[in-house]
Amino acid sequence: MSTLTLAARDSSTMVRRQLRRLLRYPSMTVQLVVTPVILLLLFVYVFGGTLGDGLGGGPGGRDAYVNYVVPGILLMAAATAATGTAVMVATDMTEGIIARFRTMRISRASVLTGHVVGSVIQQLLGMAVLIGIALAIGFRPNATPVEWLAAAGLLTFFVVAITWLAVALGLKSPTPEAASNAPIPLVFLPFLGSGFVPTDSMPTVLRWFAEYQPLTPIMETVRGLLLGTPIGNSAAIATAWCAAIAAASYLWAKSTFNKA
Amino acid sequence: MTNLAIAANGLRKSYRDKDGDKVVLDGVDLAVPEGTIFSLLGPNGAGKTTTVQILSTLIRADGGQVQVAGYDLNRQADDVRGAIGVTGQYSAVDKLLTGEENLLLMADLKHLPKREGKRRAKELLEKFDLVEAGGKPAATYSGGMRRRLDLAMTLVGDPRLIFLDEPTTGLDPRSRRSMWGIVRDLVKNGVTIFLTTQYLEEADELADRIALLDHGRLIAEGTAEELKRLIPGGHIELTFADTHLLEAARHLVGAGTGAGAAAPEALTLQVPSDGSVGAVRELLALLDERSIDVAEMRVHTPDLDDVFLTLTGRQQKESLR
Numbered sequence A: 001m002s003t004l005t006l007a008a009r010d011s012s013t014m015v016r017r018q019l020r021r022l023l024r025y026p027s028m029t030v031q032l033v034v035t036p037v038i039l040l041l042l043f044v045y046v047f048g049g050t051l052g053d054g055l056g057g058g059p060g061g062r063d064a065y066v067n068y069v070v071p072g073i074l075l076m077a078a079a080t081a082a083t084g085t086a087v088m089v090a091t092d093m094t095e096g097i098i099a100r101f102r103t104m105r106i107s108r109a110s111v112l113t114g115h116v117v118g119s120v121i122q123q124l125l126g127m128a129v130l131i132g133i134a135l136a137i138g139f140r141p142n143a144t145p146v147e148w149l150a151a152a153g154l155l156t157f158f159v160v161a162i163t164w165l166a167v168a169l170g171l172k173s174p175t176p177e178a179a180s181n182a183p184i185p186l187v188f189l190p191f192l193g194s195g196f197v198p199t200d201s202m203p204t205v206l207r208w209f210a211e212y213q214p215l216t217p218i219m220e221t222v223r224g225l226l227l228g229t230p231i232g233n234s235a236a237i238a239t240a241w242c243a244a245i246a247a248a249s250y251l252w253a254k255s256t257f258n259k260a
Numbered sequence B: 001m002t003n004l005a006i007a008a009n010g011l012r013k014s015y016r017d018k019d020g021d022k023v024v025l026d027g028v029d030l031a032v033p034e035g036t037i038f039s040l041l042g043p044n045g046a047g048k049t050t051t052v053q054i055l056s057t058l059i060r061a062d063g064g065q066v067q068v069a070g071y072d073l074n075r076q077a078d079d080v081r082g083a084i085g086v087t088g089q090y091s092a093v094d095k096l097l098t099g100e101e102n103l104l105l106m107a108d109l110k111h112l113p114k115r116e117g118k119r120r121a122k123e124l125l126e127k128f129d130l131v132e133a134g135g136k137p138a139a140t141y142s143g144g145m146r147r148r149l150d151l152a153m154t155l156v157g158d159p160r161l162i163f164l165d166e167p168t169t170g171l172d173p174r175s176r177r178s179m180w181g182i183v184r185d186l187v188k189n190g191v192t193i194f195l196t197t198q199y200l201e202e203a204d205e206l207a208d209r210i211a212l213l214d215h216g217r218l219i220a221e222g223t224a225e226e227l228k229r230l231i232p233g234g235h236i237e238l239t240f241a242d243t244h245l246l247e248a249a250r251h252l253v254g255a256g257t258g259a260g261a262a263a264p265e266a267l268t269l270q271v272p273s274d275g276s277v278g279a280v281r282e283l284l285a286l287l288d289e290r291s292i293d294v295a296e297m298r299v300h301t302p303d304l305d306d307v308f309l310t311l312t313g314r315q316q317k318e319s320l321r
């Protein structure tokens, strides 16, 4: 068998290991699904009435805000999940089984790939539930199947990228506790972008940051695909960001794992 | 000449900490022939685990030439990994998976065909008395069960060279004995074992050759017998009913073996001996011939404990100077 086939085989073994672990201890997955749902309900029912009026154009109010906020919550869900992934990776690294893997002739990246694929599946599941609930409380996208597919593709790409980043952060952390802090800035990024309110309502410095940070073009693209708002060059920028984050994080994670 | 499973020359390793470099291994040489059990013996902190970690590619040495299973440790690490199995000092099982799943995971990573992997897992569960526990998560296992699972996982790919870092620490006497049996079986099939232990009895029981590691240096090496000969003190102690018998025995033994320290007040006689059954039988037969009745007899063999304490103690005194 070639090196590549072996690497693929080891990776699929590690993915199965990870999925089995996730199934056996579903509390983490449940938390990953429930937290964003609560955030969604909070933003729509508590802040939504007022924030929706401030969106400008259209009828405003809660109904308008549901439509506006869903992409932001989706990304925030991914960022929250990244925290979980970082902790899980850091915890796993303290386990003796990882030392055992290191003394075996296996593809080293496969250990990390297992974590990434497991987390991505977990997150996509969470996003599906989130979108389902959003639809139930008034989210009214006007996307064609192709646009749905494109939005799902971009979200998946983003989730893959941010999960590799979380894996790298988890590997870099000396303890699982430290790993739970590292991705916290990610959780706030949707707020400092176009996730919850349009960026043109922000003071200059903040607006400048909001417009150039990676999450804004991603949210704008998803919003455009699902709701028909203008996308412009956001799609290209969003894809570039995801590719850059994924590639850099993958290399970072791999070299960190090999060094340790 | 037989092939060497492990050949190390001038192995060095130090760790950097706040008060400078701490030397953990200071030029260790090892030669372990294929198909033998080699035991590395040493007190806490001697560097046993560090040695195992280096030889099993887990960490890199700072210096030294090392060949493991015929491959260069630095340049052919992956080939080394393909040939070895490691059961480290600390549990290396996936606690969230069941015992059986852990074994199947190893089988997959060793690229065994599905059916073969299942067969091997079943066989190992039986061999290690884990059939009942096989379906439960390893987190629920007792220390001894986890240790057994650990070794079972190491055996999945039938490695030719196995590292065992304190394999019986924390096991009860029965489990320890069964572990010894398993190790002996492995060697019968040509496997080489590199074993570290704190139990001198274990090294004595199992090892073909023993090396004593202290402060990162090998301070003695040889068979258990050779090591025991390094320190004096093996003898048979005989107690007699009266001085008359004592004197007669002293004459007899003195003439026969050349030495014999008598303690007339206690009515005892110490005869230097290796304490083997043959030696004891010979001595008693000799006394019996002359109708010298022995009231009591005790055999004192220098065990590895004596060797260990004497040699590591000496080292300590030297370093204090």
Ligand SMILES: Nc1ncnc2c1ncn2[C@@H]1O[C@H](COP(=O)(O)OP(=O)(O)OP(=O)(O)O)[C@@H](O)[C@H]1O
Binding pocket: B015, B016, B017, B024, B042, B043, B044, B045, B046, B047, B048, B049, B050, B051, B089, B198
């Ligand atoms: N990662 C590390 N960083 C710094 N020092 C270390 C590290 N690992 C081991 N040491 C030091 O190296 C020395 C040897 O440790 P090692 O674990 O090899 O001993 P050992 O012989 O296995 O002891 P034990 O019988 O307690 O298991 C110890 O003094 C230990 O403090």
Ligand SMILES: [Mg+2]
Binding pocket: B048, B049, B050, B089, B165
């Ligand atoms: Mg140790």
